[in-house]
Amino acid sequence: MKLSDVVKEFGLEVKAASGNLDQEVTGGYVSDLLSDVLAHAEDGVLWVTLHIHQNIVAVASHKGLSGIVLVQSRQPEKDTIAKAEEENIPILVTGLSAFELVGRLYKAGIRGIEAD
Amino acid sequence: MRRIKADLHVHTCLSPCSSLDMSPREVVGAAIRNGIDLIGICDHNSAENVLAVKKAGDRNGLLVLGGMEVASAEEAHLLVFFDNDDDLLGFQEHIYRHLAGRNDEHSFGLQVIADDEDGVTGFCDRMLIAATSLPAEAIIARARAAKGESLVIAAHVDREAFSLIGQLGFIPPSMSLDAVEASRMTAAELKKQFPDCGRYPVVAGSDAHGPDDIGKRFTWLTLENVAIAEIKKALAGRDNRKAEC
Numbered sequence: 001m002k003l004s005d006v007v008k009e010f011g012l013e014v015k016a017a018s019g020n021l022d023q024e025v026t027g028g029y030v031s032d033l034l035s036d037v038l039a040h041a042e043d044g045v046l047w048v049t050l051h052i053h054q055n056i057v058a059v060a061s062h063k064g065l066s067g068i069v070l071v072q073s074r075q076p077e078k079d080t081i082a083k084a085e086e087e088n089i090p091i092l093v094t095g096l097s098a099f100e101l102v103g104r105l106y107k108a109g110i111r112g113i114e115a116d
Numbered sequence: 117m118r119r120i121k122a123d124l125h126v127h128t129c130l131s132p133c134s135s136l137d138m139s140p141r142e143v144v145g146a147a148i149r150n151g152i153d154l155i156g157i158c159d160h161n162s163a164e165n166v167l168a169v170k171k172a173g174d175r176n177g178l179l180v181l182g183g184m185e186v187a188s189a190e191e192a193h194l195l196v197f198f199d200n201d202d203d204l205l206g207f208q209e210h211i212y213r214h215l216a217g218r219n220d221e222h223s224f225g226l227q228v229i230a231d232d233e234d235g236v237t238g239f240c241d242r243m244l245i246a247a248t249s250l251p252a253e254a255i256i257a258r259a260r261a262a263k264g265e266s267l268v269i270a271a272h273v274d275r276e277a278f279s280l281i282g283q284l285g286f287i288p289p290s291m292s293l294d295a296v297e298a299s300r301m302t303a304a305e306l307k308k309q310f311p312d313c314g315r316y317p318v319v320a321g322s323d324a325h326g327p328d329d330i331g332k333r334f335t336w337l338t339l340e341n342v343a344i345a346e347i348k349k350a351l352a353g354r355d356n357r358k359a360e361c
Binding site: 053062087 | 133187189190191216222223224243245246247276277278
């Protein structure tokens with residue numbers, strides 16, 4: 001599934017890097033610990049989190065993630081948006097809770113990473 | 117007794133998220149320009165620039181406390197200081213053993229190791245922006261096990277990200293902290309919003325990542341001399357020592 005399709009299908013609000021939605025979402029990951037994402041997320045994965053600090057962008061860039069979805073209408077900090085534009089990392093916002101959003105993403109065919 | 121202006125939360129160019137202008141000489145120069153008497157050097161998960169800043173500070177009459185800002189497994193940040201450099205370096209070894217990964221300069225930034233004359237002596241290749249695998253309690257226990265005195269402050273507890281309260285919901289009553297740091301709020305605001313903080317002395321620190329930020333927030337310390345035992349007395353308000361922010 002393309003990131004742009006995910007945005008459309010789930011009515012996500014695009015907060016940064018709107019020009020970089022033409023990517024394939026290869027899977028999903030949910031976590032609010034940056035170190036956990038650093039250790040376990042993979043290239044092309046869409047990251048669902050409530051973390052809004054600018055470090056999420058550095059982590060997503062390092063791991064080659066396809067984008068970050070902030071849940072429960074959480075708004076990224078100003079620095080976070082600036083950094084995301086710079087690094088071309090899409091930041092998306094949903095009003096849904098992480099549980100709800102992930103349930104719907106799963107139903108739409110996006111899968112998690114197999115545990116080690 | 118003397119009254120000094122202290123900013124105990126200052127980064128250097130070793131922290132990947134810091135300005136490259138934060139070289140040892142510039143950190144010292146900016147602190148003096150901004151009217152600060154004592155700075156605490158605390159880079160993320162490393163102390164590799166502490167000795168250089170101490171040396172530069174000595175030359176210019178600036179007091180420097182050596183420490184680091186450790187990220188616990190829960191991603192809460194703790195400022196940990198030691199009187200003795202050997203204690204600090206031993207603590208750093210322990211932290212390094214529990215810190216995985218290599219830095220990605222493009223995503224996270226450069227980690228410059230410098231000498232006291234601002235010569236670049238190397239780049240730290242560990243992933244300093246990451247969190248250690250040590251729980252906060254274990255980090256504090258290791259600090260307390262050092263030969264000399266240690267000072268442990270929960271960093272920016274008034275922020276959501278990377279703060280003990282943000283990550284754990286509240287401060288566990290058993291936790292051995294010497295103070296909590298307010299990075300945006302006043303001490304009164306902090307205690308009002310987070311009643312847990314009422315149990316601890318409050319310090320204000322700048323969390324400076326660039327020279328202009330050094331001393332933007334500070335704590336007045338009234339003490340006999342700059343040693344951690346004296347700072348602790350000041351924080352506790354014992355023996356006519358005081359800490360005000």
